[in-house]
Amino acid sequence: MNETEQRRHLAAAFRWTARLGLHEGVANHFSALVPGSDREFLLNPRGAHFSRITASRLLKLDAHAAGGDAHADADPTAWYLHSHLHRLVPHAKVILHTHMPYATSLACLEGFELQMLDQSSCRFFGRVAYDRRFGGMFLDDSEGPRLASLLADGVSTVFLGSHGVMVVGNTVAEAFDELYYLERVAQLHVYALGTGKPLMVIPDDIAALTCQQWLDYPEGPDLHLRALMGILDEEDPGYTS
Numbered sequence: 001m002n003e004t005e006q007r008r009h010l011a012a013a014f015r016w017t018a019r020l021g022l023h024e025g026v027a028n029h030f031s032a033l034v035p036g037s038d039r040e041f042l043l044n045p046r047g048a049h050f051s052r053i054t055a056s057r058l059l060k061l062d063a064h065a066a067g068g069d070a071h072a073d074a075d076p077t078a079w080y081l082h083s084h085l086h087r088l089v090p091h092a093k094v095i096l097h098t099h100m101p102y103a104t105s106l107a108c109l110e111g112f113e114l115q116m117l118d119q120s121s122c123r124f125f126g127r128v129a130y131d132r133r134f135g136g137m138f139l140d141d142s143e144g145p146r147l148a149s150l151l152a153d154g155v156s157t158v159f160l161g162s163h164g165v166m167v168v169g170n171t172v173a174e175a176f177d178e179l180y181y182l183e184r185v186a187q188l189h190v191y192a193l194g195t196g197k198p199l200m201v202i203p204d205d206i207a208a209l210t211c212q213q214w215l216d217y218p219e220g221p222d223l224h225l226r227a228l229m230g231i232l233d234e235e236d237p238g239y240t241s
């Protein structure tokens, strides 16, 4: 993986996220470390719509730059969050933040915890953290380190109470796959909770087994992103430019 490929993967993730309607205006942000670097990261420029992101439009920023040195074209909330997390969380090589509607609905429930309701839910077993201390927009140096402390090894997903979600991964394919399934699982939760009937929760030992089976599934996230890029290559090839 080189920087050009990383840029194309991230641009594809932006465009497909827009197709799924998981973006929020021009407010959400995805970032990815430049391959081979532990400090340079790619980020969508402020004001750019996800459906129009191209590989070359992605900003390249230094996670170790001081707050005041943030790139003028970066959204300030994106800068504060992503720079701290790329600096402090080694397994957060890719960070995707959205306000996608079903997952955010769950993030607004008092004391919410994701239940193991189906096979897809189980991929998140023991891999989810909850930030229940919404303190306004991420506009200072305090929120990033606090969220970084929630991202223990193996944690891929944070429900940001009263706000949205954040997903991290080692590759764009991995993080995007996680984001996709998180919203699908959240949608199922909202539907199941909406019936008002008792939930049939999968026991922990079966959930743990199923989670490991997800994690061991060969090339699952890569196949997913590759398939989406194949469609974009035919229908919307501008993302690679």
Ligand SMILES: [Zn+2]
Residues within 6 Å of the ligand: 028, 097, 098, 099, 163, 164
């Ligand atoms: Zn947000």
